[in-house]
Amino acid sequence: xxxxxxxxxxxxxxxxxxDRGLSHELMQLIQDNQGDPDFMTSLGRGLVVLSVFSQxxxxxxxxxxxxxxxxxxxxxxxxxYTLEKLGYVGEQGRGFVLLPRVLGMGGAYxxxxxxxxxxxxxxxxxxxxxHESCSLGVLDGDDVLYVARAETVRIMSIGLRAxxxxxAYCTSMGRILLAALPHDTLENYLERNPLRPRTQRTITRxxxxxxxxxxxxxxxxxxxxxxxxxxxxxxxxxxxARSGEVIAALNIGTQAGRISLGAMQSQLLPxxxxxxxxxxxxxQ
Numbered sequence: 524x525x526x527x528x529x530x531x532x533x534x535x536x537x538x539x540x541x542d543r544g545l546s547h548e549l550m551q552l553i554q555d556n557q558g559d560p561d562f563m564t565s566l567g568r569g570l571v572v573l574s575v576f577s578q579x580x581x582x583x584x585x586x587x588x589x590x591x592x593x594x595x596x597x598x599x600x601x602x603x604y605t606l607e608k609l610g611y612v613g614e615q616g617r618g619f620v621l622l623p624r625v626l627g628m629g630g631a632y633x634x635x636x637x638x639x640x641x642x643x644x645x646x647x648x649x650x651x652x653x654h655e656s657c658s659l660g661v662l663d664g665d666d667v668l669y670v671a672r673a674e675t676v677r678i679m680s681i682g683l684r685a686x687x688x689x690x691a692y693c694t695s696m697g698r699i700l701l702a703a704l705p706h707d708t709l710e711n712y713l714e715r716n717p718l719r720p721r722t723q724r725t726i727t728r729x730x731x732x733x734x735x736x737x738x739x740x741x742x743x744x745x746x747x748x749x750x751x752x753x754x755x756x757x758x759x760x761x762x763x764a765r766s767g768e769v770i771a772a773l774n775i776g777t778q779a780g781r782i783s784l785g786a787m788q789s790q791l792l793p794x795x796x797x798x799x800x801x802x803x804x805x806x807q
Contacts, residue, residue, distance in 0.1 A: 545574045545688060546592050548664040568594055572602045573611070573625070577688065582618030638771065639671050639685070641805040646673035649775070649798045653791060657775045658683065659762070659802070660696040662704075665716055667697045670771070689751065692718055692732070693725050695759035696772035698745040702736045703761065703769035709736075725750040744792060745772075746784065754779050758787050762799045764806065773799045 549571045556562040575588050585603065589596045603619055606612040610624045642659045649657045650673035659671040666688040674683070683689075691697030691712075701709060718727040726732050739745045745759045759774035775791050782791070 545577065545664060545666065546571050549574055550592055550594075568592075568598060569602050569605065572599060573606070573621075576612075576619075576621050577686070582615045582620045584618040587618070638806060642671040642771075642802055643673070645798050645802045645805070646671055646773075649673065649794065650675060653775065653794060655775050655777050655791070656683075657773065657795075657798075658696065659771055659773055660700070661771050662691060662697075662700040663688070665691060665712060667691050667694055667700065667772070690716070690721075692716060693721050693747065693750045695745040695747040695757040695776075696774045698736060698739050698747070699743075699759045699761050699772035700769065702740040702745075721751050722749055722753050724748060724753075744788075746787065748784060749779055756782070756784070756787065758791055758795060760792070760796050760799045762806070763803050765803075770803075770806065773802065 549567065553562075553564060553567040553571070556567075557564070571592050571594065572588055575591055576583055578591075579587075585596055585599050588594070588599045588603075592599075594602075603612060607614070607619070611622055612619045613622050638659070638661075646657050646659060654675055656672070656674045658669050658673075660667040660669050662668070667690070669683060669685055669687040669689075672683060672685055672687075689697065691701055701712065704712065713729070718725070718729065718732055720727050726735060743761055746756075747758075748756050751757075755776060756779050757774050757776040759772045761769040762771040762773050764770050773795060775787075775795055777787070777791075
């Protein structure tokens with residue numbers, strides 16, 4: 524009998540690249556402040572553990588937290604035990620989840636932030652006018668932090684809301700904010716954040732990325748076509764203070780099949796710029 528052909532194993536798609544994330548930034552800050560006698564390392568580690576939950580939509584295990592932060596399992600166990608006793612986390616399944624009490628901390632920022640208070644009516648009006656989702660973001664560490672959002676329908680596989688974080692290098696708001704950084708600060712950012720391919724469209728060549736940022740800086744608009752997630756397009760402009768300083772970025776995100784790149788520039792961009800100027804005036 525003829526020999527059977529060798530079996531073919533189905534190749535698995537490579538796992539999506541992992542970004543550094545807030546927890547890694549906080550751990551670096553803890554390390555940088557080890558020599559400060561007034562710095563509470565234990566409190567810092569507790570905040571690092573809390574930050575891990577923002578990256579996971581479901582429960583998080585002790586092993587996951589330890590792996591993602593580098594904190595020992597014994598220390599993670601004590602942090603989780605303390606947070607559970609204080610009512611900030613609870614056990615669910617084989618892991619832990621945040622409890623509603625944490626909303627008080629985020630809610631306090633939203634209530635006290637003049638930027639958020641001024642932005643929300645502007646974003647709501649822009650959404651109702653264009654029937655597209657729009658957001659306001661600032662640079663927080665190495666990520667874009669969403670401080671306000673007006674949504675029509677979900678356009679990403681993950682839900683976005685105030686408090687969400689995304690990598691700066693492959694998002695329209697992120698590129699607006701990166702383009703406004705001083706040269707040395709931008710160079711440090713790029714040293715810490717390799718240009719990993721989120722999709723096959725993501726710009727990963729440094730020379731091409733630098734050219735893109737120069738164009739964003741010159742034209743004051745960033746258009747990203749499916750570089751963060753296939754099917755998602757977004758366009759962003761800077762929000763400037765009276766001094767001319769870029770204090771935030773305003774964007775519109777849409778599904779790629781809904782509108783062409785040309786239409787985004789001709790139809791969405793003028794209204795986006797008007798909204799950014801109006802918001803900049805409100806924030807004076």
